[in-house]
Amino acid sequence: MEGRGRRRTKAVRCAACGAPNAASARFCDQCGRILASVARAPGDRRIVTALFADIVDYSRLVTELDAEEVVGRIDEAFGLLAAAVERYDGAVEKFIGDAVFAVFGARRAHDDDPLRAALCGLEMTSSLEQVAHDRGEPPLRLRVGIATGEVVASVREVGDRTDLVVTGDTVTTAMRLQELAEPGEILLDEASVRAARQRLEVEVVGEHAIRGRAEPVRVHRLRGERQHRLVGAAGPGLLIGRVADRARLRDALESTHRTGRGRVVVVIGDAGIGKSRLVADMEEEARGLGFAWTWTENLSYTTGEYYAFARTFAQRLADEHGTDSGSFARRLLFTSDIDETTTRRLAGAVAAIARDAEFSGWEAEAALVPADPADIRRSLGELTARYVRRLAETGGPRAVVIDDVHWADRSSRPLLDQLIKIVTDVPFTVFVTTRPGSIPAWAPLAHVELLELSGLDSRGTGRLAASVTGTSLGDETSDWLHERTGGNPLFVVETVRALLEDDALVMRDGRLELGDPSGVDRVPVNLRALLGARIDALQPAARAALQVASVIGMSFSPALVSELLGGAPADDALAVLAESSIVDPAEAGGEWRFRHPLIHDVAYAGMLSSRRRELHGRLADSLESGPLPPQIGQLAHHRAASGDRERAVPLLAQAADAALAVGAVTEAAGYWRTAAVLLGDDPRAGEFRARIRELEIAVSPRATRGR
Ligand SMILES: Nc1ncnc2c1ncn2[C@@H]1O[C@H](COP(=O)(O)OP(=O)(O)OP(=O)(O)O)[C@@H](O)[C@H]1O
Numbered sequence: 030m031e032g033r034g035r036r037r038t039k040a041v042r043c044a045a046c047g048a049p050n051a052a053s054a055r056f057c058d059q060c061g062r063i064l065a066s067v068a069r070a071p072g073d074r075r076i077v078t079a080l081f082a083d084i085v086d087y088s089r090l091v092t093e094l095d096a097e098e099v100v101g102r103i104d105e106a107f108g109l110l111a112a113a114v115e116r117y118d119g120a121v122e123k124f125i126g127d128a129v130f131a132v133f134g135a136r137r138a139h140d141d142d143p144l145r146a147a148l149c150g151l152e153m154t155s156s157l158e159q160v161a162h163d164r165g166e167p168p169l170r171l172r173v174g175i176a177t178g179e180v181v182a183s184v185r186e187v188g189d190r191t192d193l194v195v196t197g198d199t200v201t202t203a204m205r206l207q208e209l210a211e212p213g214e215i216l217l218d219e220a221s222v223r224a225a226r227q228r229l230e231v232e233v234v235g236e237h238a239i240r241g242r243a244e245p246v247r248v249h250r251l252r253g254e255r256q257h258r259l260v261g262a263a264g265p266g267l268l269i270g271r272v273a274d275r276a277r278l279r280d281a282l283e284s285t286h287r288t289g290r291g292r293v294v295v296v297i298g299d300a301g302i303g304k305s306r307l308v309a310d311m312e313e314e315a316r317g318l319g320f321a322w323t324w325t326e327n328l329s330y331t332t333g334e335y336y337a338f339a340r341t342f343a344q345r346l347a348d349e350h351g352t353d354s355g356s357f358a359r360r361l362l363f364t365s366d367i368d369e370t371t372t373r374r375l376a377g378a379v380a381a382i383a384r385d386a387e388f389s390g391w392e393a394e395a396a397l398v399p400a401d402p403a404d405i406r407r408s409l410g411e412l413t414a415r416y417v418r419r420l421a422e423t424g425g426p427r428a429v430v431i432d433d434v435h436w437a438d439r440s441s442r443p444l445l446d447q448l449i450k451i452v453t454d455v456p457f458t459v460f461v462t463t464r465p466g467s468i469p470a471w472a473p474l475a476h477v478e479l480l481e482l483s484g485l486d487s488r489g490t491g492r493l494a495a496s497v498t499g500t501s502l503g504d505e506t507s508d509w510l511h512e513r514t515g516g517n518p519l520f521v522v523e524t525v526r527a528l529l530e531d532d533a534l535v536m537r538d539g540r541l542e543l544g545d546p547s548g549v550d551r552v553p554v555n556l557r558a559l560l561g562a563r564i565d566a567l568q569p570a571a572r573a574a575l576q577v578a579s580v581i582g583m584s585f586s587p588a589l590v591s592e593l594l595g596g597a598p599a600d601d602a603l604a605v606l607a608e609s610s611i612v613d614p615a616e617a618g619g620e621w622r623f624r625h626p627l628i629h630d631v632a633y634a635g636m637l638s639s640r641r642r643e644l645h646g647r648l649a650d651s652l653e654s655g656p657l658p659p660q661i662g663q664l665a666h667h668r669a670a671s672g673d674r675e676r677a678v679p680l681l682a683q684a685a686d687a688a689l690a691v692g693a694v695t696e697a698a699g700y701w702r703t704a705a706v707l708l709g710d711d712p713r714a715g716e717f718r719a720r721i722r723e724l725e726i727a728v729s730p731r732a733t734r735g736r
């Protein structure tokens with residue numbers, strides 16, 4: 030074979046006999062069977078952020094330099110770009126000529142992929158500048174385009190290589206934005222900016238028509254990272270509800286105020302439930318009691334950095350005193366009352382933290398860092414204790430916020446634990462926020478209490494929504510919104526924004542109500558990303574059960590889930606979902622339920638359409654062959670969703686009649702609408718449309734409201 034000059038680069042293994050074959054082969058050399066050289070494993074639909082970065086000066090280099098030198102420079106640049114992608118846990122999908130294509134959230138979703146992509150873009154630019162600066166050469170400039178939206182992510186196996194392929198509009202948009210960018214510019218689409226606006230400085234460039242997109246895209250230029258997150262100011266208007274929760278936090282402050290002893294409150298709740306907002310609201314209260322206020326946050330993408338939390342903490346205190354963290358630590362720690370050995374030990378501990386960080390002014394002490402990791406750890410414990418005690422001695426009572434402790438980096442954790450233990454002896458109140466499933470080990474300590482935040486009630490939901498729209502909502506609409514979002518403030522705000530954008534709210538008797546029912550079920554992109562990340566974090570068995578359950582509907586029986594999973598028991602998987610607050614177990618023989626429709630819709634939307642159709646079909650079969658006569662509406666819905674038009678249409682008509690018989694006009698119109706959509710160009714569709722029109726004339730517009 031070699032003799033015939035065929036290069037055996039990538040082997041394709043024959044699925045039947047396992048023999049390796051040339052990548053270009055269509056039949057197996059060994060057994061003669063056809064080779065499935067490009068096999069696709071099923072994928073999913075997900076929200077990702079795509080980034081294209083193109084090296085502008087590539088063609089200039091080619092004309093100016095020797096080809097070998099160009100290759101060297103470009104390889105080096107690609108190395109730096111890839112390192113930036115890796116740092117933010119994205120994946121380089123491809124190098125294309127002089128450009129790199131990276132995706133954030135394709136292999137694993139984070140709840141801040143757009144932010145990660147934007148920061149990655151900034152780092153790409155600055156690392157190219159840095160290298161050029163070090164060499165005294167002009168930097169290679171980049172054009173960067175970033176877009177966020179839905180793609181189909183599938184696994185493509187070519188030979189023994191497995192590639193993840195992402196396909197969708199979003200990829201094209203990112204590429205077009207990159208083409209549109211000026212040298213040195215990073216352009217973002219609206220969805221990316223929305224999701225990351227709290228941490229980015231951006232300006233609007235304008236609306237641009239983009240090939241392949243029906244609507245023009247609003248383009249933003251990235252100017253940089255916002256230094257301090259707009260905590261507290263991040264939401265519209267006043268804090269809504271949370272009366273009892275605020276009282277708990279105030280109690281802790283007052284107790285410290287009274288006794289001079291520290292208290293710790295751990296605020297627990299899902300993303301967006303309002304942990305940071307609640308804690309931020311205590312600042313005025315704390316200052317009113319004469320407390321200093323220190324806010325420290327942990328970021329999802331610094332979890333892998335050494336001493337990230339310790340550095341933030343030291344930095345915030347230094348900021349408060351108008352100095353840098355190195356000098357502040359020196360001033361605070363080394364007083365005349367400690368002996369030389371202690372001084373050296375503490376200095377070694379600070380230098381250990383400074384070593385891996387931009388913590389200047391401690392280079393001279395680097396030699397004092399102990400060689401034995403156990404010694405470093407011990408002296409860090411001593412350092413933390415002294416730092417905290419001195420802080421209390423010099424600065425008096427203080428409220429310290431440790432936001433998102435679940436993202437604290439590993440090396441800082443012992444320091445953080447130590448801080449929590451010793452605050453009982455100093456007048457510090459510590460507010461810690463965390464997500465469920467990540468309760469710190471020190472939670473049982475006597476001076477630590479837990480505060481679980483739940484969603485706002487229906488009234489609170491309505492008030493929050495009104496703070497976004499500027500007009501009150503009708504009661505029914507507030508109830509619908511509460512039901513849909515579980516009262517999670519972030520979900521409420523984003524859902525209302527989407528409704529406003531889609532003109533789905535109409536004014537009736539001075540209040541806003543849901544208008545056209547189509548579109549009210551749309552899940553805003555950033556919520557899909559956020560909830561998608563929560564689903565991604567589940568173990569595969571739980572994820573599979575969740576998807577199957579979402580096909581069944583908002584409520585489901587474990588038996589049916591198990592049947593659709595091929596008979597495997599689903600109890601363990603469902604228990605995991607309940608623990609993750611995604612579903613609620615059945616009460617007294619009833620059915621299990623999704624916590625709120627948003628999470629249901631996101632789980633459902635994450636499946637490939639082909640998989641959804643298959644599951645709906647199997648579900649309809651199972652309903653038909655079950656011991657009880659199936660509920661006709663349900664059966665019609667599953668037949669329709671399986672794409673089985675011929676079986677679905679008569680069922681839909683039957684379901685509509687049954688609905689009309691009990692006066693459920695909205696439901697009846699819904700069945701006819703589905704039938705009309707399924708039928709498409711078929712003349713029978715006209716008949717259904719006519720019936721919907723008749724019904725609409727017969728009843729008030731209120732009757733066509735969504736669920
Ligand atoms: N009680 C409230 N009243 C008004 N707005 C609120 C309230 N709670 C939260 N919000 C708003 O909802 C959004 C989400 O809140 P927040 O950022 O505090 O959530 P979180 O629980 O800290 O989420 P994460 O786990 O992602 O940090 C913010 O815009 C916030 O201002």
Ligand SMILES: [Mg+2]
Nearest residue numbers: 304305306432
């Ligand atoms: Mg928060």
